[in-house]
Amino acid sequence: MQSQSLRDRQVASLEKILNLNQASPEPSTVHHDPSAANGLIPKATPILNSDGDPIWKVLVFDNLGRDVISSVLRVNDLRGWGVTIHLNLNSPRHPIPDVPVLYLVQPTAANLTLINQDLSKSLYSEAYINFLSSIPRPLMEDFAAQIAEAGTAESISQVYDQYLNFVVAEPDLFSLGLGKETYWALNSANVKDEEIDTLVEKIVSGLFSVVVTMGVIPIIRCPRGGAAEMIAAKLDRKLRDHILNSKDNLFSTQGQRSSITGGTPSSRPVLVIVDRNVDLIPMLSHSWTYQSLVHDVLKMHLNRITIETPIDEDNPAKGRTKRAYDLTSKDFFWSRNAGVPFPQVAEDIDTELTKYKDDANEITQKAGASSLEDLQTDNPNTSAQHLKAAITLLPELRERKAVLDMHMNIATALLKGIKDRQLDNFFQIEENITKQTKGMMNELLNDDAKGNQPLDKLRLFIIWFLSTEQEVSRSDMERFEEALVKAGADTTALAYIKKVREVTRMTMMTSAPTQPAQQSTGGELFRGFSSISNRLTGQLPGALGTNFENLISGVKNFLPVNKDITITKIVESLMDPASASSSAIAKTEDYLYFDPRSANARGTMPAPSQARHQQASGGPGALGSLGPGTQASFGQRRQGFSEAIVFTVGGGSMDEYGNLQDWAKRTSVASGATAGASKRRVVYGSTEIVNAEDFVVGELARLGQEDR
Secondary structure (H helix, E strand, C coil): CCCHHHHHHHHHHHHHCCCCCCCCCCCCHHHHHCCHHHHHHCCCCEEEEECCCCCCCEECHHHHHHHHHCCCCCEEEEHHCCCEEEEEEECCCCCCCCEEEEEECCCHHHHHHHHHHHHHHHHHCCCEEEEECCCCHHHHHHHHHHHHHHHCHHHHEEECCCCCCEHHHHHHHHCCCCCHHHHHHHHHHCHHHHHHHHHHHHHHHHHHHHHHHHHHCCCECCCCCCCHHHHHHHHHHHHHHHHHHHHCCCCCCCCCHHHHCCCHHHCCCCCEEEEEHHHHHHHCCCCHHHEHHHHHHHHCCCEEEEEEECCCCCHHCCCCCEEEECCCCHHHHHHCCCEEHHHHCCCEEECCHHHHHHHHHHHHHHHHHCHHHHHHHCCCCCCCHHHHHHHHHHHHHHHHHHHHHHHHHHHHHHHHHHHHHHHHHHHHHHCCCHHHHHHHHHHHHHHCCCCCCHHHHHHHHHHHHCCCCCCCCCHHHHHHHHHHHCCCCCCCCHHHHHHHHHCCCCCCCCCCCCCCCECHHHHHHHHHHHHHHCCCCCCCCCCHHCCCCCCCCCCCCCECCCCHHHHHHHHHHEEEEEEECCHHHHHHHHCCCCCCCCCCCCCCCCHHHCCHHHHHHHCCCCCCCCCCCCCHHHHHHHHCCEEEEEEECCCEHHHHHHHHHHHHHHHHHHHCCCCCCCCCCCEEECCCCCCHHHHHHHHHHHHHHHHC
């Protein structure tokens, strides 16, 4: 049986908090099985009071607590666990004196003051306080002093450290929610060492919480120099101190894996920590998978997107309205298609709509009705037995229909974005970026017909500039910049890109495709979409079909080549060195090795100033750099792992997450892993998942301004 995903484990921890830190009688996976009832809300089992009734409660969170919960649970889930209302700690709140309150907040002085004010005002009956990370002792003592002075100690029922200060977006994708300025902060000369040290401590705290939630102590690998080494060394020290100083530590509780306390290193995961500069291209690239397009075109944040849809498809003059959608684990279509190339998503929508229509017809025919709506009316021809069966299936069918309608609207919005920005062309060029000459690049930048967003051209140029082996002279650069400015792009970021080009070229690893690109020809373009409007039963009328035809015309239908990017090659060389390329192994040969359970494999604390200016030592992972740490032995370098946690410092990319998942699935199948065997699993995380626009405009341009 495959182990629980990171999301399963976080949901289980949150449900326990919502149940007043009492264990649920049923495992979390029962409540949150993505395939259960195609998204219908399963029944929760909240704790009961002495009269046998559920204990209703108020949930109060800060901004990070809100993000942690909203990414994995919805309002109906909270109600299932007895939460009647949820509020932000910083918002004005009215007294509800007969109801207990659950706090899920970061342990900060400001938050503790607000909690103490709530207790003093008797806003709620009793308080169950849950900190997202471990509260420092001085803060706890200050809080205790405030409580003693106010005389409100009797109002506090529980105080727990929960180790949940990270946000899970997909089953094995997380971010620490540290904002979209981390890359800038770690690479700017204007940020003080004290600020970097604070940021590093937050990253270490978040990674410690991820490790605690997964329930196993990893082997830590990282390149020499830069923020990655500093974080690895501090995390190693924090894990060691916890194991040594805690008699009943967080990794020896009941229900954890048997391999935790005395397992061999190979039965534990490897935590790979790398600096963002190891490869900037995934932060900029145009992708062709469903989840990456949603992230890039529709600006997905915390699994929520907002798109414009017509108020009336048959009458466009009525205008458009904005609709928000949540893409959750309970969405059967998203769970299955998030990492799939967009043309295949189109075909799957068509297949699912056909299946829905067939199922609906079968039910209505058996019940003697003409449509699903007729089942809810009195019909003398309806068999009582068949009617009962049909009504039982109605909620599941309606839920499926709602999910498919949502993905139809999302796909329509994506198609419009692809057409307007010509994203298919940009993606295809980037698939063969190293074959582009300076002349071809100059011609492309000067082509007014290539999309309607100058930022797309800037992203493409930076990718080419970081990838090309051709020498780019000062005069060449001036011509490129002139063309970009003429196209309407802000070239401020290029001053910084020139500076890091040599560093990233040392660490990036290109790979040849393992399969040829699959091109479609003739009338096969998006055949999945072309028939959708005919198959949608009464929901999307004829005007949508015409809109699709206009959108589809000229958009290319092709499947991306199967290519591993730099981060995937690094992970392969550390997880499966026997199958990795010699170039990848050479790049990771000098990676440091930390084992918090070993007396020997440990490093010393680097200074905060080492977290930046990696260029001075030849870049992260460069041979001969002088950062302190432990050199891996030959046996440790050739040791294999079935699980990995991969963490990028300074921003994460949906492209990297998707590429790592594809590699894990592909190599698990290639190695002959069956359902009962140990499959490869990769958890991917970063300080924040950042889309290309925010990364270029918010961070690279800011660094470029400083370097001018």
